[in-house]
Amino acid sequence: MNTIKDSMGKGLKGLMTQKKKIFLISIIVLAVFLVMEAAGYFLSSRSTTHLKTDSKDVKVNTKSLNVFKARNNVLKNRLAGLSPKGTYIVVDTALNRLYLKKGDKTLKEIVISAGSGGILEDPAGNREWVFDTPRGELSVQSKTVDPVWIKPDWAFIEEGEPVPQNFKERVEEGVLGEYALSIGNGYLIHGTLYTRLLGRNVTHGCIRVGDEDLKAVYNTSTIGTKVIIF
């Protein structure tokens, strides 16, 4: 009986010391964490004050104010001078919208289809295509009436067809609508047979536009017209 009590007592003592240990470790961890937090706060506030006092010593008078204003106006004018002259095209690939613009004015808002963002791998080789609409500032490089589609390799691979060696087999008529505007690197602004998909990201990178709207885009733009895509 005594031995049982003894072993129970030892067990309890052991448990207590273990609990104490855990408690002590927790306190130490918490203390270290708090010290680190405090050090972090201190370092952060020090860097803030250090940079804030690092301002230039400027002699202030009305003349210098006017000089600053004049300098800023020069920069503003230089910035304004960079904007496209005449009509330009803006494409929002997230909203699938094309805007015909002149200065700050929007002449027309058009629902389009932009790139799907899909990836196609060539099962036979190391080629890969990413179907994104290119972003940035591009320009209209050529304009075509009744365009024909020269099918690239990916179009055959996607359809599970062999890539033809003969050029004629790549030519497909009537799929790009009545007009096409090339914006470089094989990307076009063209018409579509799938008008119900306008407003969705479904293309292979080109910009699809409905027939009536395409006519307006074609007539408004000239070779060199800026196309800003984001």
Next chain:
Amino acid sequence: MKLRFICLLLCLFIISPISIAAMPETVHPALASMEGVNSLEAENQLLKSELELAKKPHIYFIFDLENATISLKSRGMEFKKMKIEDIKLWGRPVNTKPYTLLKRSSLFTPKREKIKPKKAEETKETKTFEIKALELEDMPASYRLTLDEGIVISVRAKSSGVFSALSNAVYRINWYLSRPILTLWNSVRNKPFTAIYITLTKEDARSLYWHFPEGTRSIIYNPS
């Protein structure tokens, strides 16, 4: 005579503080000019940096923390403006100069659809069309943007329910607790560290993720 003089002094003593208090608060002209110069200097820095970006045919962003807006721009023209609902800043103040986005990270990164080439029989038989695309709705609304020079922008969507409010609260607590540790860690490594926490509407947060891929340059404007 003496009494009159004392009365006059007393009156002056009583009236003068009132009149001083009633006077409109004026700032010393030199101080006002200094503020004006500082604000013009900050604007000058912004314009110079923007001009550097606008000369190139790319899209760029301006995070205007003073006016709580994010502008998507190209060639100096603004094409999209998003309102920042809430801003929190931590660490080293940022300079008004172009920074490059190095990495976008989120818990659920949108994955691009891998197109499987059709088999010959499928081409002839299938007439149904299923849209497999990466669209705006697929973009995350909460993510982190890592810019160069140790700038980290945490973007969160405005709470729109109990779950998102709770999630935002947990994230914010974590943000406040982890910033000092990260400051300390970067300080030990002798690297700069700035953390910016911004809250946008869900649509704007998704839109920012869509339009702001890696490599895009931006300016953070925070003159104060």
